[in-house]
Amino acid sequence: MISATLWSQISPQSKKVTRTFFPDYEALDNTTPALQKKKGYTNYNELMAFLNNLVDQHPDIVHLRYIGESQKGKKIPLLSLNKTNDKQKIKVWMMGGLHGNEPASTEGMLYLLDKILNDMEVSYLLDKIELAVVPMANIDGYLKQSRYAANGLDLNRDQTKLMAPESIVIKQAFSDFSPEVALDFHEYRPYRKDFAQLSNFGITAFYDAMFLNSGNLNVPENLRLLTQNLFIKNAEKLLDENNFNHRPYVSTKKYAGEIHFNQGSTNARSSATNFALTNTISTLFEIRGVGIGKTAFKRRVYITYLMAISYMKTSFNNVELIKDEIRKATAKRNDVVVTSLKSIYKDSIQAIDLDTNTLIDIEVTMRDGLQAKPNIVRERPQAYLIDYNETLLIDKLKILGVEVDTLTHNQEYFVETYTVSEYKRSNEKYEKMNLQTIKTEISSQNIQFPKGTFKISMQQRRSNIVAEVLEPEAPNSFVSFGVLKTEKNQRLPIYRISN
DSSP, rough: OHHHHHHHHHHHHHHHHHHHHOOOHHHHSOGGGGGGSSSSOOOHHHHHHHHHHHHOOOOTTTTEEEEOTTTSSSSEEEEEEEEEETSSEEEEEEEEEETTTHHHHHHHHHHHHHHHHHHHHHHHGTTTEEEEEOOOOOOHHHOOOOOOTSSOOOOGOTTTTSSSHHHHHHHHHHHHHHEEEEEHHHEEEEHHHHHHGGGGEEEEEEOOOEEBBOOTTTHHHHHHHHIIIIIIIIHHHHHHTOOOOOOEOOEEETTTTTTEEEEOOOOOTTTHHHHHOOOOOOOEEEOOOOOOOOHHHHHEEEEEEEHHHHHHHHHHTHHHHHHHHHHHHHHOOOOOEEEEEEEEEEEEEEEEEETEEEEEEEEEEEEEEEEEEEEEEEEOOOOEEEEETHHHHHHEEEEEEEEOOOSOOOOOEEEEEEEEEEEEEEEEEETTTEEEEEEEEEEEEEEEEEETOOOEEEESSSHHHHHHSEEEEESTTTTTSSSSSOOOEEEEEEEEHHH
């Protein structure tokens, strides 16, 4: 967050920056509620009226259903668009408003829905695409323009532990839909506290749009390359054609007092990597917008729309390629990368100098998740076994879309077991959980497992997310997040059946 004092210093420069670098896109049609009013954003009643109107106009294509409720009792809508029941279509998932203070993401989804249904220049895309859209994922946060859900959780840090009601119902809807392409639309803060310390008077972000795709090494390489070299490249080209600035997503964090820039995603706790670990083409988009009100709002909505349309066009033109690459990814049996390290190097980024209102290059230390290196690596098991009484873990696995079997009779397996050799529990809560940092010793033995023991095969499409949540040292595992509590010298109720 930026203090009121700092913002009062930055605000005059912000107006100059906007005039010079980010003029609004006045050509945008005022077809959505927030675009039709000078102040405020689309409220819940306006959202539902807009969606119901689309259903009334296109009853043969549009289906509206509610996937659950927010913590304050607002029904969460999901809109499905499907012209035919052709199983060869590409399933595309989109959502906006996961962070409630990023309104152009929701408005961009509404603008897309209107265009894809009413504009013949793009409506043809539904001939080969089945589309599912959650336009306002975090309704309670959105209605008060807060990043967080009503209970204070960041819904984009809750994708594996699944503690918030919204996270559970949205993830279940995602798993049920089983998309091949999944997009999550966000906005980012262009004036950051760290930025005030760079250059003479501080800087602000230059990029209209940034792409956050996964560098997690458990995401099959062919899908990472397809995302980067086809989908993102096509979207970058479209941005260039419209004179919008872009780059891979970066954020800042201090290490030993020095500001470093983090690039790319490896964490399964957030959507870009979580989606990708289900063998899905996945990208999270960050549009320049948090903290600047409705400044350049049409520009932000239009860029959101362009990114959505670009990914739809790429999907439309590459149906067989996408399906084939997902099949290849599902068949891969690579080792499991339990932990990885980001590459660290010197790089430069472009930024706007607030003193001179000019574009400058800044040398930075980059921590790059798109060039991650393996640290702890284990042989991929044939399957995991979980004790019959660990139903909470099983419930979360099923919400993540994982297929779970149950032993129908007592059965002996030769398995690898985890015993906690080092243990540390954080006294401070992160996202309402006390994190656990552990090391384990692995040993092999024959164990008689009773009827009712859960078995999770690693020969399924979502096997990579299984490893991410069950390998105990993984940074987003059930153990690391404290969903499965443990202690030193304890044997974990999770077992590996080796090949």
